Amino acid sequence: MRIVFVDGYNVLNSWPNLKENKISSFDGARNKLIDIMHNYGSYSDSKIILVFDGYKVNGNLENTENKNKNLSIVFTKGGETADSYIEREVHRFGRRCDICVVTSDWLEQQTIFQRGAVRMSSIEFYNEVSEIENSIRNKTEKNKNMLRNHLQDNVDFDVLKKLEEIRRSD
Template sequence: MKTIFVDGYNVINSWPNLKQTKDFSFEAARQILIDKLHNYGVFKACKIILVFDAHKVIGSLEKKEEVNKNISVVFTKDGETADNYIEKKVNVLGRKHEIVVVTSDSLEQQIVFQRGAVRMSSLEFYNEVLKVEKSIKIKADKNKNQHRNSISDNIDERTAEILEQIRRGK
């Protein structure tokens, strides 16, 4: 299974809709991002690790929350940036597993690439997520418009007539 590491604040500061939202509420921007990545992860059947910096929060301990089987959210510990956390994990996993790192930090992109990960800019990933959202919508609309299974689809004509007579009380 492909694993995607996402530099959370880098993405929030790059995606147009999240940039606007963060001006009012970082929490709301984080939650929107988590929701979008959840849908993406389920549709693409991949594991997403969303990493947020907490390196300036004095005394902060690393906190990891499993949202579901497709997405985990990590807040780094005091003194550790999202880049540091991602580099450490990619160093262990990079050449053994399929790893993608989403960040627009060019130095970070070079470092993770050297360690065996595929790099993707935040805007490239934004466009990828939009494509997946469109695919999900098309699939949902198609399922909604398909004929619903009814009992008459699964029984012969004679049985349907008998059931109709019973329904009408004849």
């Protein structure tokens, strides 16, 4: 399983669809990102670790919520940035796993790369997630069309023939 660390606030400030939501409701934008990451993790069979800074929140304790097998949400402890949390965890996993880190922070990308993880900018990740969302949407539409319940599929051929005769006789 691939592990993807996502710098939550970095993504919130980079993705166009989340920037708009952030203006009206910061919590709403964060919840939308959580929903998107849940879908992405399930579809791509990746473990998503979504990390939000607790850096400016004094006395904040590190908090991890495991939403399901594909998504964990981490709020770092006070004084710790998402970057430092991600660096520590990538170092802990070492090169034993396929790890990707999503951030547009250039220094963070260089540090992560040196520790053996793949790096991806927030915009590159946005494009990947958008492609997956479109793929899901297309599959859903295709399945919906295939599962339509047509009268002709459920009526005996003789009854269908008589109905057609009645329709044509008008």
